[in-house]
Amino acid sequence: MSFDNPSFLSFPRLRFERPTVAIVGGGASGVLTAVQLLRRRSPVRVVLVEERPRLGRGVAYGTTCDSHLLNVPAAGMGAFPDEPGHFLHWARGRRPEAHGGSFLPRRLYGEYLEWCLEEEIAAARRRTPFTAIQGRVTALASGPGGAALRLAGGETLWASQVVLAMGHSAGAAEAWSASAPRGPIRDAWQPDAIAGLPPGRPVVLIGTGLTAVDVMLSLEEAGFDGPIHAVSRRGLFPQPHLPVASPAAAPVSVPPPSALPGRGATPERARELVAAIRAEIRLAVALGGDWRTVVDGLRPRTQALWAALPEAERARLHRHALRYWEVHRHRMAPEVAGRIERLRRSGRLQVTAGHVLSVTATSGGAAVTVRPRGARAAGTASHPTELTLEGGAVIRCTGPREHLDSVGDPLLDGLFAGGDARPGGLGLGLAVDEDGRLLDRAGEPSDTLWALGPLRRGALLETTAIPEIREQAAALARILPEAAVAVEVGYALEEAL
Numbered sequence: 001m002s003f004d005n006p007s008f009l010s011f012p013r014l015r016f017e018r019p020t021v022a023i024v025g026g027g028a029s030g031v032l033t034a035v036q037l038l039r040r041r042s043p044v045r046v047v048l049v050e051e052r053p054r055l056g057r058g059v060a061y062g063t064t065c066d067s068h069l070l071n072v073p074a075a076g077m078g079a080f081p082d083e084p085g086h087f088l089h090w091a092r093g094r095r096p097e098a099h100g101g102s103f104l105p106r107r108l109y110g111e112y113l114e115w116c117l118e119e120e121i122a123a124a125r126r127r128t129p130f131t132a133i134q135g136r137v138t139a140l141a142s143g144p145g146g147a148a149l150r151l152a153g154g155e156t157l158w159a160s161q162v163v164l165a166m167g168h169s170a171g172a173a174e175a176w177s178a179s180a181p182r183g184p185i186r187d188a189w190q191p192d193a194i195a196g197l198p199p200g201r202p203v204v205l206i207g208t209g210l211t212a213v214d215v216m217l218s219l220e221e222a223g224f225d226g227p228i229h230a231v232s233r234r235g236l237f238p239q240p241h242l243p244v245a246s247p248a249a250a251p252v253s254v255p256p257p258s259a260l261p262g263r264g265a266t267p268e269r270a271r272e273l274v275a276a277i278r279a280e281i282r283l284a285v286a287l288g289g290d291w292r293t294v295v296d297g298l299r300p301r302t303q304a305l306w307a308a309l310p311e312a313e314r315a316r317l318h319r320h321a322l323r324y325w326e327v328h329r330h331r332m333a334p335e336v337a338g339r340i341e342r343l344r345r346s347g348r349l350q351v352t353a354g355h356v357l358s359v360t361a362t363s364g365g366a367a368v369t370v371r372p373r374g375a376r377a378a379g380t381a382s383h384p385t386e387l388t389l390e391g392g393a394v395i396r397c398t399g400p401r402e403h404l405d406s407v408g409d410p411l412l413d414g415l416f417a418g419g420d421a422r423p424g425g426l427g428l429g430l431a432v433d434e435d436g437r438l439l440d441r442a443g444e445p446s447d448t449l450w451a452l453g454p455l456r457r458g459a460l461l462e463t464t465a466i467p468e469i470r471e472q473a474a475a476l477a478r479i480l481p482e483a484a485v486a487v488e489v490g491y492a493l494e495e496a497l
């Protein structure tokens with residue numbers, strides 16, 4: 001779909017118009033929020049601002065590689081909380097062989113999100129006017145009843161309510177990245193991450209999560225046949241989903257909830273929570289079940305379990321157990337897992353568990369120095385204190401940045417500096433109340449600024465997948481029109497930018 005000209009919305013044209021809800025970010029979170037506002041025929045104007053050339057793509061669904069599959073079966077990926085099968089129905093129109101258990105390409109899901117938006121725009125017509133603007137919001141000033149947004153091109157937009165849907169921030173926060181030479185280090189989320197690799201040289205991936213898996217698949221698609229070194233602290237890959245062989249066997253609904261929450265009080269210590277989950281898994285396996293049922297069954301309860309832990313216990317869980325939880329919770333499609341396993345068995349993929357100490361440029365590319373996990377101070381020939389992985393290129397696959405106050409994004413920096421926002425619990429994401437209103441420096445909920453999706457990570461922990469985002473988008477669309485009143489936004493706001 002096409003974008004509109006930002007000057008169309010610039011001051012003072014919108015000043016006395018109907019309330020405007022501006023959404024910053026047109027990935028899955030921003031598009032689903034717009035879709036919900038349109039679907040409800042909300043009496044507002046919706047303005048969606050996205051930097052990328054296409055809506056509904058963002059980090060996850062902007063891929064053009066057909067090997068990058070959804071990590072949730074098609075039956076669970078519908079855009080609407082009350083129609084989880086909506087995506088499957090749409091996808092069958094394009095891929096008749098798709099069934100509820102299919103892991104379809106993420107590229108297809110990006111198309112679906114854009115299609116949902118177009119459908120709702122057409123259905124809502126003038127009842128909920130919609131405008132899409134391509135641009136980057138670099139500053140925001142909010143005051144009673146409204147906000148002014150500054151675009152990178154210099155234009156100013158006015159809105160009664162602003163939804164922040166900026167999602168994932170790229171880039172590494174690790175110590176090695178500060179001193180690393182920029183040249184040989186590539187970012188997995190950049191479109192040219194694997195372009196022009198030196199032939200015959202190994203590639204070193206920093207990270208072994210879903211982002212690294214994506215890169216391995218892309219390398220294969222591109223015909224890369226050299227060695228791949230992957231290094232991460234624990235060397236853990238995401239676990240595989242169980243294959244769903246036939247449509248009849250497809251898990252079309254969420255697995256039954258775990259018995260865990262029903263047993264006694266909600267754990268208030270990280271250790272107790274981990275022990276309870278382990279006990280539940282042992283029980284499930286003893287009864288002939290699978291650990292995945294327990295992990296998936298916990299999903300509706302994860303946010304409440306996280307919220308029930310005191311801050312220090314959340315920090316403990318985050319530090320020691322989160323990575324283990326994530327590799328079990330965010331799994332690979334079975335066929336993707338099969339491809340990674342084949343790479344490992346062939347010897348082309350070598351995995352190192354360890355701490356990256358430095359990345360240095362070499363004549364042939366780069367060298368990554370690693371302290372292997374469990375290395376002792378003295379070291380031995382079989383267990384050295386340090387080892388070096390040489391490659392023609394190093395690709396950073398460390399996933400999203402968790403601490404938004406160090407990302408270097410001018411919009412976020414301005415919000416923090418001005419006291420309109422503060423980091424969420426454990427410094428993750430943005431601090432929000434239970435409806436998604438930003439909490440300011442003093443902890444007061446905003447009248448104007450909202451956030452959803454990965455930005456709510458500090459409050460909710462599990463808030464990045466579509467089943468969570470679609471709930472948040474639907475809830476926001478219920479609240480926002482009531483909160484958005486048409487007011488005259490003062491000139492003072494523009495001066496504050």
Ligand SMILES: Cc1cc2nc3c(=O)[nH]c(=O)nc-3n(C[C@H](O)[C@H](O)[C@H](O)COP(=O)(O)OP(=O)(O)OC[C@H]3O[C@@H](n4cnc5c(N)ncnc54)[C@H](O)[C@@H]3O)c2cc1C
Pocket residue numbers: 024025026027028029030049050051052057058059060061069070071072106135136137138165166167168169210211214411452453454464465466467
């Ligand atoms: C690789 C990957 C695979 C995933 N696979 C699945 C899956 O299979 N199933 C599932 O349920 N979930 C999956 N997820 C999780 C989830 O669906 C995504 O995290 C989702 O993309 C989050 O959407 P978002 O819009 O919040 O963030 P993003 O996708 O990061 O989109 C944010 C958008 O905001 C724009 N933006 C940012 N700042 C500005 C600004 N200042 N001005 C204008 N625009 C801005 C960006 O350009 C971007 O398009 C996956 C996530 C990743 C990273």
